[in-house]
Amino acid sequence: MNLIFAITSLEQGLVFGxxxxxxxxxxxxxxxxxxxxxxxLPLGAAVSAxxxxxxxxPILSLVFxxxxxxxxxxxxxxxxxxxxIAPLLSGILTMTSLYSINLRIMGRPNIPxxxxxxxxxxxxxxxINYLWSTIxxxxxxxxxxxxxxxxxxxxxxxxxxxxxxxxPQMIRSMGISTNTMKMFGLILSNSLVALSGGLVAQYQxxxxxxxxxxxxxxxxxxxxxxxxxxxxxxxxxxxxxxxxGSILYRFSISLALNLGFAASDLKLLTSLLVIVFLSTPRIKxxxx
Amino acid sequence: xxxxxxxxxxxxxxxxxxxxxxxxxxxxxxxxxFITIVGSNGAGKSTLLNSIAGVFSIESGSILLDGxxxxxxxxxxxxxxxxxxxxxxxxxxxxxxxxxxxLSLALAKSESLSLRWGLSNYKRxxxxxxxxxxxxxxxxxxxxxxxLLSGGQRQSLTLLMATLTNPSLLxxxxxxxxxxxxxxxxxxxxxxxxxxxxxxxxLMVTHNMEDAIKMGNRLIMMDKGQIIYDIKETDKKDLTxxxxxxxxxxxxxxxxxxxxxxxxx
Ligand SMILES: Nc1ncnc2c1ncn2[C@@H]1O[C@H](COP(=O)(O)OP(=O)(O)OP(=O)(O)O)[C@@H](O)[C@H]1O
Ligand SMILES: [Mg+2]
Numbered sequence: 001m002n003l004i005f006a007i008t009s010l011e012q013g014l015v016f017g018x019x020x021x022x023x024x025x026x027x028x029x030x031x032x033x034x035x036x037x038x039x040x041l042p043l044g045a046a047v048s049a050x051x052x053x054x055x056x057x058p059i060l061s062l063v064f065x066x067x068x069x070x071x072x073x074x075x076x077x078x079x080x081x082x083x084x085i086a087p088l089l090s091g092i093l094t095m096t097s098l099y100s101i102n103l104r105i106m107g108r109p110n111i112p113x114x115x116x117x118x119x120x121x122x123x124x125x126x127x128i129n130y131l132w133s134t135i136x137x138x139x140x141x142x143x144x145x146x147x148x149x150x151x152x153x154x155x156x157x158x159x160x161x162x163x164x165x166x167x168p169q170m171i172r173s174m175g176i177s178t179n180t181m182k183m184f185g186l187i188l189s190n191s192l193v194a195l196s197g198g199l200v201a202q203y204q205x206x207x208x209x210x211x212x213x214x215x216x217x218x219x220x221x222x223x224x225x226x227x228x229x230x231x232x233x234x235x236x237x238x239x240x241x242x243x244x245g246s247i248l249y250r251f252s253i254s255l256a257l258n259l260g261f262a263a264s265d266l267k268l269l270t271s272l273l274v275i276v277f278l279s280t281p282r283i284k285x286x287x288x
Numbered sequence: 289x290x291x292x293x294x295x296x297x298x299x300x301x302x303x304x305x306x307x308x309x310x311x312x313x314x315x316x317x318x319x320x321x322f323i324t325i326v327g328s329n330g331a332g333k334s335t336l337l338n339s340i341a342g343v344f345s346i347e348s349g350s351i352l353l354d355g356x357x358x359x360x361x362x363x364x365x366x367x368x369x370x371x372x373x374x375x376x377x378x379x380x381x382x383x384x385x386x387x388x389x390x391l392s393l394a395l396a397k398s399e400s401l402s403l404r405w406g407l408s409n410y411k412r413x414x415x416x417x418x419x420x421x422x423x424x425x426x427x428x429x430x431x432x433x434x435x436l437l438s439g440g441q442r443q444s445l446t447l448l449m450a451t452l453t454n455p456s457l458l459x460x461x462x463x464x465x466x467x468x469x470x471x472x473x474x475x476x477x478x479x480x481x482x483x484x485x486x487x488x489x490x491l492m493v494t495h496n497m498e499d500a501i502k503m504g505n506r507l508i509m510m511d512k513g514q515i516i517y518d519i520k521e522t523d524k525k526d527l528t529x530x531x532x533x534x535x536x537x538x539x540x541x542x543x544x545x546x547x548x549x550x551x552x553x
Contacts, residue, residue, distance in 0.1 A: 163382040
């Protein structure tokens with residue numbers, strides 16, 4: 001694996017790491033298996049790409065991507081908390097609808113952004129060495145997201161969110177609506193996922209309607225790899241683990257490609273990876 | 289302060305499994321009452337407490353708390369003025385969170401949620417003071433995850449959390465039933481202390497007749513979804529377990545049977 005390969009993996013790990021933090025919020029904090037992300041990642045990409053190509057500032061376009069993601073999360077929240085549809089199905093319904101909506105937003109299946117300005121090119125104009133500029137900017141963004149998320153989880157609202165996933169009965173007896181908290185968590189999570197999607201589009205130079213396939217599995221893989229390697233001592237460590245997990249995940253993908261696997265085999269490999277990690281605790285128990 | 293009028297609760301209404309859990313039940317509770325509730329299995333004791341707490345909607349009747357109709361309010365809205373402790377020691381706390389984080393949620397119960405820090409040195413000071421009253425050393429373990437505590441420790445913590453913000457009403461549903469005998473005594477003492485200290489109006493379901501007689505100032509016996517006896521302070525002093533059993537037989541028509549009584553006497 002040469003340097004360029006390593007850098008690319010690192011960059012991908014960081015840009016998708018924001019999405020993994022979103023997945024961490026629903027899967028681990030809320031205990032809500034939310035499949036919306038397969039639709040909200042390309043939604044963020046579609047919104048950002050469409051706005052950039054119609055002349056908007058790329059940074060501002062990310063704000064709209066974030067809001068769009070939040071809206072998508074609120075739809076899933078509505079389906080689950082108001083219409084009482086099961087979590088898994090609520091997410092699938094939103095995700096499926098988003099495929100059509102994303103196509104509508106983009107007007108075609110693919111929007112190239114190569115000739116457009118993006119956050120990375122804006123950052124380079126500040127005079128930072130090309131090879132590292134993308135990584136530096138991504139690091140700044142993801143650290144900002146991590147610090148904000150860590151801090152949030154230490155506020156009263158953050159405590160309530162954590163307890164909602166942990167013991168809903170308890171949180172209700174503390175006078176807090178579990179429905180409101182679930183809604184809130186889904187909005188927060190999908191905002192981050194869509195922000196990640198917008199950044200991905202700008203990073204890779206295009207938005208594609210099918211780019212969301214397998215997002216949830218990649219996100220889960222990152223969360224689980226992080227947990228296995230970093231442990232779950234504190235929020236600070238867990239979210240650091242999620243980001244590291246995302247980077248390691250992209251490295252293993254690159255490695256697999258280097259070993260001669262076809263790109264089309266990657267989804268299978270990722271699923272296998274998640275299965276292995278998810279079952280390790282059980283296997284360890286049986287071995288004992 | 290709590291007034292229940294003609295409360296009825298039917299489970300699976302209109303189906304083959306229709307089950308009248310509460311029938312036209314009325315009850316008036318005065319400020320500062322500590323009422324113990326006894327009754328055979330399936331009498332409707334838990335259903336009564338769940339109806340007050342708003343776990344499910346009721347068929348008919350009204351529930352007034354401090355003069356306000358609460359039977360249409362959501363569970364979490366009523367919870368602002370109602371404290372609860374369940375039979376299951378795992379039910380009242382968040383296991384993955386620390387003792388101080390759990391207590392912080394209980395402290396915030398009377399406020400609306402905000403983006404202020406969940407913890408502060410000031411809050412920790414209050415927590416330590418409250419925890420030291422439990423006398424089980426939890427004041428030195430603020431950052432311990434609750435899942436690492438024993439059932440008794442967790443139930444003590446739950447009891448403290450439920451009474452922390454002086455609720456109008458405290459609902460205890462067999463909250464010592466899942467604990468070992470030594471711990472049961474501790475939790476019972478703690479219950480008496482916390483209730484009398486803050487003068488909290490309380491409903492306590494128990495399967496231990498002796499406790500029901502000894503604790504509180506009023507005893508209610510339920511059967512088939514109704515209150516069959518309501519024994520006030522003065523009469524309650526002369527009660528014995530035998531008398532209570534006799535009274536039950538007179539109304540019920542047969543002996544008092546209770547699968548858990550055998551274990552608790
Ligand atoms: N959530 C529920 N769904 C359906 N039926 C219920 C539910 N809760 C209680 N019941 C039924 O209502 C009746 C009263 O039950 P309840 O739990 O109130 O009795 P209890 O007096 O608390 O008894 P125990 O001493 O066994 O706890 C029972 O017939 C029970 O099967
Ligand atoms: Mg019961």
